[in-house]
Amino acid sequence: MNLLIFEDEPLAQQRVVQIIQKTRPEWIISGTAQSVAEARNLLQNSSDIDLLICDIHLADGECFKIFENQHLQIPIIFLTAYDQHALESFNHYCIDYVLKPLQESRLLQAFEKYEQLCLREEKLELESNVIQSVIKKLSSKNYKQRFLTKVGSKMLFKDIHEIAYFYAEDKIVYLKEIGTAKKYIINFSLDELEKKILDPSQFYRINRSIIINLEALVEMKTYHNGRLKLFVKSSDDLDLIVARERVGQFKDWINQ
Numbered sequence: 001m002n003l004l005i006f007e008d009e010p011l012a013q014q015r016v017v018q019i020i021q022k023t024r025p026e027w028i029i030s031g032t033a034q035s036v037a038e039a040r041n042l043l044q045n046s047s048d049i050d051l052l053i054c055d056i057h058l059a060d061g062e063c064f065k066i067f068e069n070q071h072l073q074i075p076i077i078f079l080t081a082y083d084q085h086a087l088e089s090f091n092h093y094c095i096d097y098v099l100k101p102l103q104e105s106r107l108l109q110a111f112e113k114y115e116q117l118c119l120r121e122e123k124l125e126l127e128s129n130v131i132q133s134v135i136k137k138l139s140s141k142n143y144k145q146r147f148l149t150k151v152g153s154k155m156l157f158k159d160i161h162e163i164a165y166f167y168a169e170d171k172i173v174y175l176k177e178i179g180t181a182k183k184y185i186i187n188f189s190l191d192e193l194e195k196k197i198l199d200p201s202q203f204y205r206i207n208r209s210i211i212i213n214l215e216a217l218v219e220m221k222t223y224h225n226g227r228l229k230l231f232v233k234s235s236d237d238l239d240l241i242v243a244r245e246r247v248g249q250f251k252d253w254i255n256q
Helices: 010-023 036-044 063-067 084-093 104-119 128-139 190-197 244-255
Strands: 002-006 028-033 051-055 076-080 096-099 146-151 154-159 163-169 172-177 183-186 203-205 210-213 217-222 228-232 240-242
Touching: 002 010, 002 036, 010 028, 010 104, 028 036, 036 063, 036 244, 051 063, 076 104, 096 104, 146 183, 163 190, 190 203, 190 210, 203 244, 210 228, 240 244
Parallel strands: 002 028, 002 051, 051 076, 076 096
Antiparallel strands: 146 154, 163 172, 163 210, 172 183, 203 210, 217 228, 228 240
């Protein structure tokens, strides 16, 4: 039994692998991918794949883009932080979906469901029109459009289009304003911003400490050790460096 894992979070990917190795040692993990681009390439160059384990949110966009314009006949177990109601429209077109944070017992239930279906030799297909409807539903998600900040005794709202980037420093997260050197404290972690709050087509986490706004990006230059240095519409001295392991995904994101 051969499977592929599409998961952009290294720790989550490692956990899925460990659970499979411990509970289904006969299963063969034929490859892993962290981005839509990597997953497409892996899927096109892999044969005899029996199962996909797929996170809905990958490094460069929603995983459904992988399956566009394809007549897929490979069962899928989705991993997701989305509310389950967002997925009800295609319950019958996938094996199962497992909500994050990932629990081993819940993933094993999905494996058992897959095995039961295989024993009955049922074929599951993810049709193109179903993919499109789910993409439309998820793309209509209401991403945050403004942030409440505090300056002294004043409370201010900052529109999403006014923000050049978010960054973390000494466990505090700031938003940096476009065109100025002003920064404002916000009450969200970078993980919350990346996974739940910001539109992934507009914002990208270039390293562990910084999330940039595509609208603010002005220029890119090659940097030491295969990295990229970014320049945005903001007046400050903070180096915006794309981590080496994210450069390929970042370029794919820019070009989407």
